[in-house]
Amino acid sequence: MVTIYVDGRPVQVPERTSAAEIRRVTHSDQSRPIAKASGGKNVIVHGEIDVSEGDRFTVGRPFTKGMQKFRVLSSKKQRKADRSVRLIFSQPLFELMRKAFEASESLSREGYAVARCGSRSDRKNRDYFVRGLHIPAKEDLFEQSSITVTPRAEFIEAVLAEAALKGDLVVEVHTHVGSREPNFSWIDIENGLENGRFLRSCGLRFAMAVVGEAGFSFCDYDGDHDSLVMPESARISVLGRNGMKDAVMHRSASSCEITSAACPGSIRVAVVGLDGIGLEICSMLARQGVRNFLLLDDGVTGMETGKRRAKAAQKMLRKISADIDAFNVSDVARSARSYLKDCDVIFYCGSDEALKAAVADVSLKYLIPCIEARTAIKAENGGPYGLVRVLLPGITGCSSCSGEAATDRDTGASSVPVNEAVASIAVQELMDMLSGADRAFDLVEYDPEAQSVERRRRDRDRACPMCGEGGVLGAGDERRARR
Structure with missing residues (x-):
């Protein structure tokens, strides 16, 4: 047995242990991801791991999202930026997400997914290219109801570990049951801030979106100001065989001028x-x-x-x-x-x-x-x-x-x-x-x-070294070297 420190508390575990075991001995929820301090920064741990005497770990906040709206938030936690954001899916990934959300909503449960994205940005515009989409199975969810959804830590840790390996931005996408043009609730904002802080300590960028049938809201975490940044306008675009089309617009799109791509x-x-x-x-x-x-x-x-x-x-x-x-x-x-x-x-x-x-x-x-x-x-x-x-x-x-x-x-x-x-x-x-x-x-x-x-017709080969699962598809221009 060796002694490790979890959020400053000493606990004893075997030299060969797991993230789930660390949560158990520290009485942490099975929805809270864990990161290990290494070289002045945190590294997401996943599955079984080897530990040494004196290793230090941090437990993150659950990635819980929900639609409770009875609490007032400080305006300092949110700020607006004069820029446009576009979240771009390939049609197969968008249809996969849409069907999963429809299935959850048909049972009066909130839908949930995590996208790994590359990005392209300038001062006024930012595009996020969805490279991979992770939708939790029933056993991957710690809690799911009509007002809240929480993924299990093992699911989140696996996604975050892959995002860290590839230098991807993490975009959390969820729904609010029955809301056609949803906005973020106080639970979304509070946990989004905590999730953003935790991921920043791990060298990861974080954003989140809440999607409805007729509109959606989007924000990304700004670590320099410790706040969630809301764009002036946003849209979800889908690339299919009939080209790039806008699928969902920002909930305030009526006041935004977004040029049609079909011209x-x-x-x-x-x-x-x-x-x-x-x-x-x-x-x-x-x-x-x-x-x-x-x-x-x-x-x-x-x-x-x-x-x-x-x-x-x-x-x-x-x-x-x-x-x-x-x-x-x-x-x-x-x-x-x-x-x-x-x-x-x-x-x-x-x-x-x-x-x-x-x-x-x-x-x-x-x-x-x-x-x-x-x-x-x-x-x-x-x-x-x-x-x-x-x-x-x-x-x-x-x-x-x-x-x-x-x-x-x-x-x-x-x-x-x-x-x-x-x-x-x-x-x-x-x-x-x-x-x-x-x-x-x-x-x-x-x-x-x-x-x-x-x-x-030539369909995509998922084993292709260029456009396959391990290729450069959607990498964007902000991909960082592997750590």
């Missing part, structure tokens, strides 16, 4: 590769109403020696419409990632493998739809064909797990009619996403010789 004029489109197909895509998008472009290409035009393709494409777009905002980037190798992450959709029309990998990485990390459009040579007869692939992070296979046959190869040259046909197919894919059209397929092959179009 070509409201999105920012990146076109990578502006020789042939890429240039055709720019022209077609401009005539379809797209007004904000990011143009990336480090090549020069064949017609005017020394003139950059990106600059030439920018000039062409401004001739189509004077109100087009087109930003060109020629130093693609160094700047592509930093510019692409702020776009709403990416068209990739190049043949450079390093650049293709960079585009795929950005698309996966920031859940940005990517449409690949190019020509290739058939292996069997050497004839050209067009290929359009729609990559939807978390939905379809990525470029690593949905590639075409290795016997086919890219070709940088193609006829103008083939380029126009491939470009028109690619642009139509975007228009279908914006209009909400049902899209069952994500891979289109155009055979100019047979004048035929073949459509196929």
Whole structure:
């Protein structure tokens, strides 16, 4: 037996013990997570652990949430920030959460889930990308009723340990039974503050949301001011086969101006590769109403020696419409990632493998739809064909797990009619996403010789090293190194 200290109290436990045993000997609730002091910070413990003489542990507050509203809170515990927040789910994860919440509400019980998220932020906007969703089973809940829900410590510890390993932000999501546009109760706020403090001591960031059918409330914990920060506006968006759509708006959204994503004029489109197909895509998008472009290409035009393709494409777009905002980037190798992450959709029309990998990485990390459009040579007869692939992070296979046959190869040259046909197919894919059209397929092959179009579907491979469970899907730009 060895002596350890739990919140300053000495207790004796075996050298091989567990978090549950520590809770038992200290008479702590089985809903309270435990962290071990290590190197000046706390580390979440989970399952069986080895302890040594003098080890120190901290017991956290239960992650209880509820809808009691009979107590007044100090305004110092909450503050508003002039920024917009968006919580982004892939459609499978959102549907999983929605069905679980509906099942709980049908039994007049509060729903509960924990999301692990990557993030992207600037001074005015913050996006959270849901990488993993954890919904407790019945045996994972310490308490669940019409007014409160509390997960067991073992469930929370497992989620927090994984979040700490991957550097993810923790977003707790719950419901209030019968509330269509819920707001946080005093129990939510009190426990949210305690949970935020505990997780900050463990090097984790914390936020929480309470969701209803017609609206939701959101806040994140600010450790510098020890308060919960409420955004000016917030929304939950879902990425599915028909593109990115807003599913639930902030409960005060009636006073917020949130631009609809289903309008070509409201999105920012990146076109990578502006020789042939890429240039055709720019022209077609401009005539379809797209007004904000990011143009990336480090090549020069064949017609005017020394003139950059990106600059030439920018000039062409401004001739189509004077109100087009087109930003060109020629130093693609160094700047592509930093510019692409702020776009709403990416068209990739190049043949450079390093650049293709960079585009795929950005698309996966920031859940940005990517449409690949190019020509290739058939292996069997050497004839050209067009290929359009729609990559939807978390939905379809990525470029690593949905590639075409290795016997086919890219070709940088193609006829103008083939380029126009491939470009028109690619642009139509975007228009279908914006209009909400049902899209069952994500891979289109155009055979100019047979004048035929073949459509196929490529689902995501969960074992893929890029978009699978252990990949970079939804990692965002604030992922920290493993500790």
